[in-house]
Amino acid sequence: MPQVRITDLPAPKQHVHFPADFGQRFILTVDTEEEFDWAQPIRREGYTLHSVTRLARFQEFCEGVGVVPIYLVDYPIATSPAACEALRPAIAAGKAEIGVQLHPWVSPPHDEDVNEFNSFAGNLPAALEREKFRRLRDAIEQGFGAIPLIYRAGRYGLGPDTASVLTDHGIAIDTSVRSRFDYSVGGGPNYRDHPIVPWWIDPVRGLMELPLTTVYWGLLRQFGPWLYPKMWRVPQLRGLLARIGMLERIPLTPEGVTLDEVIRGIDIAIDEGVPVLVFSFHSPSLAPGFTPYVRSEADLDAFYDWWRAVFAYLQRRQIAPTSVAGLMQSVTLA
Template identity: 65%
Template sequence: MSGPSLLEPPGKEARAAFREGFGQRFIVTVDTEEEFDWDAPLDREKHSLVTVPALRQFQQFCEDFGVIPTYLIDYPVACSPEAPAAIGDAVANGRADVGVQLHPWVSPPFEEEVTEFNSYAGNLPFELERAKFHTLRDRIEQAFGTAPRIYRAGRYGLGPRTGEILRECGIAIDTSVRARFDYSGAGGPNYRDHPLHPYWADAGRSLLELPLTTVYWGPLRQMGNVIYPHLWRAPSMRGVLARAGLLERIALTPEGITAEEALRGVDIAIDEGLPVLVFSFHSPSLAPGHTPYVRGEADLEALYAWWRTLFAHLERRGVKPTSVSDILSSVELASSHEPS
């Protein structure tokens, strides 16, 4: 059975509940991928994996704060022996989680043309999306000795039948929905109307959607979803509104978001009662020169400083780190007592 599409905003009845005492928590997700030129057309061959060993330092950094990071791994990384060397022990001992991230242009089987439209895996023919997912999932399990239970589509590219594939492969959490963002102009999904709160993506409550956290800040934030879609023709107006303190869209990421902005975003998410705050960034930012956000050593130091600032603030606000297994055990316990 296909069930509802992950592309459709859910009804209020799909909202997930958590066990009493769960409170508010946060999870750090890492889009763990190859390095490539973000300004060049996508290419199956033009990439490298030199930043994979840097995962070891980030893992140790997280452990120092009691944080269990979730590494969402794509095919080139899954095939690199450097990945299990860097984080395999942490995964085996529950200090890190691994999940699936599908970049279709570098994931076999290679049957499609490499285009921007096809870079969203959900745009591919169903059987090809399915074959790529199976190949990647199996490769990750082989590399790390554990079956992944969480998924993020590369470029947030869910499709109308992605949920079928995830349920078939034992994936319990999808975290591809980037609420408050619309990628339809490039052929991708539109998540503008999706909620931030975790929700069940199927009637059988076997697949939990854990949207990435993005909030609006400022006096106009209640109208953010009305105003932002009209600014694509004049993107400079976004900066004008933000500098004027009227409206700002804040994603919980160190990439392009200052610590000061992120702290405001965290406080809004907490005050709105969001049970799980989902942070994200790209693993090539863990070494200088591979993303627009970390060009040199000073930028790398700033990235780690960003995380230190956010971790300290979350602790002060009483928001504890969580993990894939913790989320699943907590939400399953709560939902099992609700009427169907």
Template identity: 65%
Template structure:
């Protein structure tokens, strides 16, 4: 069954429709090892100290009525503590598990660890497929559920990634980070991809759920033109944001304040997006592992961000969803 390349923007007729008028959101967690984001990637030397904190976050989500989607990579899939924490919630439908491929820590280890090879889609097809299949199988064995959703580490899709996902029973990809360009680091360019969900094949067997990022400000209608031209001038981007002219807002607590996120939600709803995708990295659940959470106070602010943002979603009529719910509601 022919699939379009995940790297190509879809034709207009590929946009997905839903069988109801609900606005949904998904809370996705890039569930991964700890490493220094400011140093070169390595196969070894990573940590898993934050894994015990996942239990607290899971309890928080249950109290908020949210089903978190843990997108798991190899170090987490082989961490017994992660399995102990998440097996029961996943079995009960209070959480879901998906795949996240970090190729540099995922066997087989035949490629050199380089910035280019950190994008799994840049690897030879057979190697990307082998790494993915091993990870998918390990996740099912560890967590007791077959994963149905995928996010490439570093958003690193490739020209044949969709074939690999289809061969492994994946129904949803959520790797496309619309309005972002990683070409300067040898990664994909997603600036022309839509924010709305779309089908990757005419038979409608695989769905793309792009991460939600919107432009806000007086110049937001020109954001796709103006913002990319200023990548060498981050200070100018800051000036435009402070003046209320143009701001790019991804739906994440990492580097995005509550008021910014609320503006982003408003823009997403104005654009009539049927599904909003929130994301963050699991090492942010413990201080000292990401630039966004350095202290326990920072961690408290992260939880407060989620409380306030999810409450605003409720106020605006956006309801928590899940992979199972999306697959049941999307119209084929």
């Protein structure tokens, strides 16, 4: 049997079929991780966990609007007593879900050199990627009292052996593919041509890909998959085309995306019939000073206002929230 690779482009017959009454839904994923300086080279040491104290507030906020956040946690979070204490009750009550996010540079065993190429877990030797995943998964189960069923590779770094690692450890959903983004310059995967609808990676073993949602907007959006990548050397042109309403790439995240932009993105995703809109952000944005997107308490207030407006708009558009459990109950292999 040929090796299953998540990074391979799926055929239309692999697309996931949902029941007629499923409609369109959304999920909220949180890359729950340590704080580090995004502008500096990746390091194994020197990170902090200050934003962990803000997880409880965000969980309470989500519960107030009926959203079940999916916390994709890495090793420093999985072994943080404060993080486990903050999230374990909500997970036990079904008001939050837990998943795996592998940052290889901070996940034992530390047998590789720390560099950009190795920061994509899929680039590691197969046995090392597997062992890092196993130890992280076990730490999550022990710390949070739940078996994780969803995975996102840190830095979206899938590799040729990742699918077998996930299926061997009972993962049902991978959500590492960031469609319409290309990380190959740093040695990572290229997802430029991947679809934004879910597909079966391995239908026999029940592994689904749930890609992050990114859409093209503007008068030239139909040419986005071809035109946008050609402008990577001239980011000023990308900005100009966005400002004049010709072409814009919009990921569904509060990090670097305005409310007006994300509303446009939601509308496009709905119009294109995307069955599951996948929103995401990094947990250090829950406290000021740890990401470029939230530098002050005023920025944090704006961050929460962004989510309030997005949830309200999704409700008006009749896009209900779902969860890993909800997806697994809904999908069929037919």
